[in-house]
Amino acid sequence: MRIGIVNDQASAVDILKKVIVDAGHEVAWIAHNGERAVEKCCADVPDLVFMDLVMPVLDGAGATQEIMQKCPCPVLIVTTSIEDNSTKVFEAMGAGALDVVSTPRQENGSITGGKELLAKISVIGKLHGSKHVRAASKSAPKVRMVPPLLAIGSSTGGPSALATLLGALPEDFPAAIAIAQHVDGNFSENLAQWLDSQTGLKVELARSGMPMQAGKVVIAPGDRHMRMGPGGIVELSRGPGENIYVPSVDVLFESLCCAGFPSNSAAVLLTGMGADGARGMFDLRNSGWMTVAQDKESSVVWGMPGAAVKMGAAREVCSIEDMAGLLVRHFKKRFRS
Structure with missing residues (x-):
């Protein structure tokens, strides 16, 4: 899979890149705020976008909404603060994000949370394959919120x-x-x-x-x-x-x-x-x-x-x-x- 990473924290980006590459996936591009993510996504639509929630300029929920309107593709919310940002999680999923998972972190030289992230990638790959979502002409279709x-x-x-x-x-x-x-x-x-x-x-x-x-x-x-x-x-x-x-x-x-x-x-x-x-x-x-x-x-x-x-x-x-x-x-x- 070609995956776009959206995160304003350099340390988180480095960990995500390692998890992706070690699993045989490819980093399509990296964006450090939501506005830049929309620009990069529309210029090069990846198979999947890792979207952080709390970022400058445009947050993850807003960026997800714009991506689904302009150049729709699968979006996975990857953030360190799921419980503290539950409202934004629901906003992003309501805009079309498929799921949410915690950002992997490095502890004592090893990465924790990488397996959970890769499991989400596998599920999304089975659901959508490695093909891009077909672009909508004017606006993305309404996405039904799937309850837990x-x-x-x-x-x-x-x-x-x-x-x-x-x-x-x-x-x-x-x-x-x-x-x-x-x-x-x-x-x-x-x-x-x-x-x-x-x-x-x-x-x-x-x-x-x-x-x-x-x-x-x-x-x-x-x-x-x-x-x-x-x-x-x-x-x-x-x-x-x-x-x-x-x-x-x-x-x-x-x-x-x-x-x-x-x-x-x-x-x-x-x-x-x-x-x-x-x-x-x-x-x-x-x-x-x-x-x-x-x-x-x-x-x-x-x-x-x-x-x-x-x-x-x-x-x-x-x-x-x-x-x-x-x-x-x-x-x-x-x-x-």
Whole structure:
């Protein structure tokens, strides 16, 4: 990939250049403020732009807006102060930036945060390839804001655990919620209706083409795999394919890395037999997602969450009673308005 770097800090530019070049990518150009970034981007449209937020002359949100209007191309917000600049993060993503990640830093002679940045580059490369975004004639199309996602996988004992978790989430929960619960197709509609009665959130059975919305819960039908396509759009397909479980938690989780959800999204594995979801959760953790497994004591069967813990896929392990509080704190902390 040819990547343009926009950052007014020389030390940050040097680190970004090293991460890019060492991974086999090419630095297209460097700009030290947003205004110059727009000029350079329109003169030489790269495959991707690393956009800082706080800069002189024109900040990252303003520069992203102008780039998307004049010479649109994929923009990744790369900044050292995500939480302190959440308003600007949302402004930039509303203008068309695809995602946000912390700027890598050098500590004791080694670079930390480089793997997370490269994971974002890989996802964007899969979504957009290495081709430039086709320029708009007068203005860029409106970009739908993709909300953060809470993805949940569960099996044996799952309905009760889901009711406990969803029932404890506030009605203004800021993330969309997608659930893959192992259940017979004849009962999935009943499960959605029952869960809807257990929580203040709206719970529906998933349908192909549905856009994910903050505060809304969708549950996969019992005879379909559920994936998330680009832009957070639900895609359903018949199983089982390579997976013995339908719906498969791994199928859902593995689709999320390339669906464009914000980096403050989270994945949860609840009680259940087997190991479905552990592999997909491991990939999500490596992509920077918050990952949570239900603890052994509160699980009916500690198969799925236990497999995730043993694999190192879970950042946090907690009881089902404490999980809602942990998730609410996570989403409020990551993008406090």
